[in-house]
Amino acid sequence: EAGVTQSPTHLIKTRGQQATLRCSPISGHTSVYWYQQALGLGLQFLLWYDEGEERNRGNFPPRFSGRQFPNYSSELNVNALELEDSALYLCASSYRGKLSGANVLTFGAGSRLTVL
Amino acid sequence: DAKTTQPPSMDCAEGRAANLPCNHSTISGNEYVYWYRQIHSQGPQYIIHGLKNNETNEMASLIITEDRKSSTLILPHATLRDTAVYYCTLNSGGYQKVTFGIGTKLQVIP
Numbered sequence: 424e425a426g427v428t429q430s431p432t433h434l435i436k437t438r439g440q441q442a443t444l445r446c447s448p449i450s451g452h453t454s455v456y457w458y459q460q461a462l463g464l465g466l467q468f469l470l471w472y473d474e475g476e477e478r479n480r481g482n483f484p485p486r487f488s489g490r491q492f493p494n495y496s497s498e499l500n501v502n503a504l505e506l507e508d509s510a511l512y513l514c515a516s517s518y519r520g521k522l523s524g525a526n527v528l529t530f531g532a533g534s535r536l537t538v539l
Numbered sequence: 540d541a542k543t544t545q546p547p548s549m550d551c552a553e554g555r556a557a558n559l560p561c562n563h564s565t566i567s568g569n570e571y572v573y574w575y576r577q578i579h580s581q582g583p584q585y586i587i588h589g590l591k592n593n594e595t596n597e598m599a600s601l602i603i604t605e606d607r608k609s610s611t612l613i614l615p616h617a618t619l620r621d622t623a624v625y626y627c628t629l630n631s632g633g634y635q636k637v638t639f640g641i642g643t644k645l646q647v648i649p
Contacts, residue, residue: 427582456637466583466626466639479636513582526632527573530582 425450427516427531435537436504444499444534448516454478455497456517456528457489461510469512472497501536509538542566543627548644551621557614559643561627564608569631572603574612576623577642583626586612617647 428447436442448455457469468481472491486502495516501508512535515528544562551557563572571590575583587594587601589610594601600613614621626642 458639460580465641468636468638471636481636511580515582526571526630526637527585527588528575528583528630528637529585530575532582533580 427514427529429512429514429531429534431534432532433535433537435539437539438504438506440504442501442504442508442536444501444512444514444536446497446499446514446516446531448495448497448514449518449529452516452518452529453495454517454526455491455495456515457497457499458513458515459483459510460513460533461507466513470499504538506538509536511535542629542638543640545625545627545640545643547641548646550646550648551614551617553619553647553649554616557617557621557645557647559612559614559625559627559645560609561612562609563627563629566607566629567631569633570629571631572601572607572610573628573630574599574601575626575628575639576621577626578620578623583639586625588630617645619647619649621645622647 430445454473456471458466471479475491489499491497511533513533515530517528571588573588574586577583589601603610624642624644626639
């Protein structure tokens, strides 16, 4: 079974540009989570998509946005890049067969974004 | 706005048990306790989870106090490959966001 795949592995952009990161969840998983991890810091919750809808959002400015496609893959867009956006961006997926109960997240290897 | 608190770092001798504590005093009745670990900037890896009973799998044991306000992850025989950052998090499967704190950096010493 293929795991969560993220692309690109590394991305270098300059200030003011836009970055697009992609995530393919495990087959059968309907939820996708995005996290930002700046160097030496913990995981900061960015966005959560489930069944094509944005279900929750972290404390990030609107220039961080995304979407989930009908095949449950997801895209994270960061507009007007700033130096402090340099980080590892992690995607995780899970299966939410019911609204309550256990919900194990499976993470991808991440996309490292460097803003110069 | 993580709902859990953990010590920032711990050391453990190789071959000994590593006991990693986590406080979650505001846990609600339907929230499970989850543990993940992250080895050197790889994606975090799921370890174990529990609701109220103690749990054990091939990787670790999870001890949850009776009032559910704290828990301990136990790695029974730590190896050098267990050196990682360990995260304790809560998740009910509902629509609230799943947040991670800074975790505990476990250093296993030869």
